[in-house]
Amino acid sequence: MVKNIAVIKGDGIGPEIVTQAQLVLDKVGEKFGHKFNYTDVLMGGCAIDATGVPLPQETVDVCLKSDSVLLGAVGGPKWDTLPGKLRPEAGLLGIRGALKLFANIRPAKLFPSLASACPLKEEITNAGLDLVIVRELIGGAYFGKRDTYVDENGIKTAYDTMAYSDFEIERIARVAFEMARKRRSKVHSVDKANVLDSSRLWREVVHKVKEEYPDVEYYDILVDNCAMQLVRNPGQFDVMVTENLFGDILSDEASMITGSLGMIPSASLGEGTLGLYEPIHGSAPDIAGQNKANPIATILSAAMMLRYSFDMAKEADAIENAVNAVLDEGFRTGDIMSDGKKLVSCTEMGALIVEKI
Numbered sequence: 001m002v003k004n005i006a007v008i009k010g011d012g013i014g015p016e017i018v019t020q021a022q023l024v025l026d027k028v029g030e031k032f033g034h035k036f037n038y039t040d041v042l043m044g045g046c047a048i049d050a051t052g053v054p055l056p057q058e059t060v061d062v063c064l065k066s067d068s069v070l071l072g073a074v075g076g077p078k079w080d081t082l083p084g085k086l087r088p089e090a091g092l093l094g095i096r097g098a099l100k101l102f103a104n105i106r107p108a109k110l111f112p113s114l115a116s117a118c119p120l121k122e123e124i125t126n127a128g129l130d131l132v133i134v135r136e137l138i139g140g141a142y143f144g145k146r147d148t149y150v151d152e153n154g155i156k157t158a159y160d161t162m163a164y165s166d167f168e169i170e171r172i173a174r175v176a177f178e179m180a181r182k183r184r185s186k187v188h189s190v191d192k193a194n195v196l197d198s199s200r201l202w203r204e205v206v207h208k209v210k211e212e213y214p215d216v217e218y219y220d221i222l223v224d225n226c227a228m229q230l231v232r233n234p235g236q237f238d239v240m241v242t243e244n245l246f247g248d249i250l251s252d253e254a255s256m257i258t259g260s261l262g263m264i265p266s267a268s269l270g271e272g273t274l275g276l277y278e279p280i281h282g283s284a285p286d287i288a289g290q291n292k293a294n295p296i297a298t299i300l301s302a303a304m305m306l307r308y309s310f311d312m313a314k315e316a317d318a319i320e321n322a323v324n325a326v327l328d329e330g331f332r333t334g335d336i337m338s339d340g341k342k343l344v345s346c347t348e349m350g351a352l353i354v355e356k357i
């Protein structure tokens with residue numbers, strides 16, 4: 001198969017980690033008989049320097065014409081003082097909107113060889129930790145009507161509204177049920193239906209969708225209980241689906257319990273197969289250009305691209321198994337280093353993973 005990938009290397013460690021992911025993809029292509037064509041486009045600080053804006057129209061056009069998008073990270077101190085709309089991070093929101101990516105998929109998995117980096121007790125993680133959070137990405141409180149005003153009595157007030165329409169809930173629920181079918185067939189829908197109207201509609205719509213998936217085990221869970229269960233018994237979760245704000249908070253909690261920022265990939269998906277794949281960490285300006293970055297989160301993001309955009313499950317498995325094997329042999333970048341392990345650079349880690357494939 002031939003696939004065209006738009007590549008946004010971005011700023012800081014972005015170019016270093018994306019290059020390693022491309023080498024891994026090339027190796028997968030060689031082994032399984034695929035060809036991946038790359039088109040480099042600008043976004044973030046490097047785009048501001050070159051064109052004056054964080055998301056040039058050309059970048060959007062190339063991404064829309066591609067089969068998928070691989071992104072490193074954007075931002076850095078050089079651009080921190082620019083006004084909001086001109087900051088590198090505005091490019092991130094802009095590209096998600098332009099590509100109509102409404103579902104954010106974030107796995108949280110504990111690699112057995114990194115278990116010591118997990119802040120939870122061994123008796124809790126013994127049951128395993130391998131879950132995916134499906135977060136609605138372009139609705140809810142972050143996009144609802146909001147205002148700050150001073151009333152006639154001089155009282156200053158601010159409000160944000162969390163609004164959801166049935167079709168927005170239905171499409172994200174479907175993503176979760178489909179994903180569950182490819183995993184352990186279990187969905188937890190997270191809401192606050194005991195208090196919020198938007199959550200009551202959420203529950204009503206998700207219940208309708210679940211009728212189409214009788215083979216998938218299903219649970220409603222309140223968000224406060226869910227936050228607690230994530231640290232009490234994370235092994236009970238397979239796929240969790242929730243709205244934007246709850247998902248933002250729960251996905252950070254879930255990543256924390258897996259140990260390292262440098263290990264966690266993510267995908268943002270829309271209606272079709274076009275997706276945006278990126279590590280959850282930022283551009284790490286403190287280690288940029290030093291060949292110290294951990295490329296694994298980006299490499300695992302490339303594996304997600306193969307699985308979700310290109311329907312190449314065995315190719316994705318090959319990458320994930322290679323990462324496991326390299327970790328099992330004790331190789332570590334600085335961020336996941338511990339006593340008795342072998343410290344490697346970003347390029348060495350990439351080469352080791354390529355070799356295992």
Ligand code: NAD
Binds near residue numbers: 074075
């Ligand atoms: P960060 O994730 O870049 O870094 C936090 C810490 O983790 C740093 O010490 C860094 O060295 C380390 N780290 C992160 N990724 C690593 C990796 N792959 N390997 C080894 N160590 C790694 O977060 P920050 O410092 O808060 O933000 C830095 C810049 O990144 C800011 O400009 C921020 O706005 C931007 N940012 C971008 C994204 C994105 O592009 N999606 C996400 C978050 C932050």
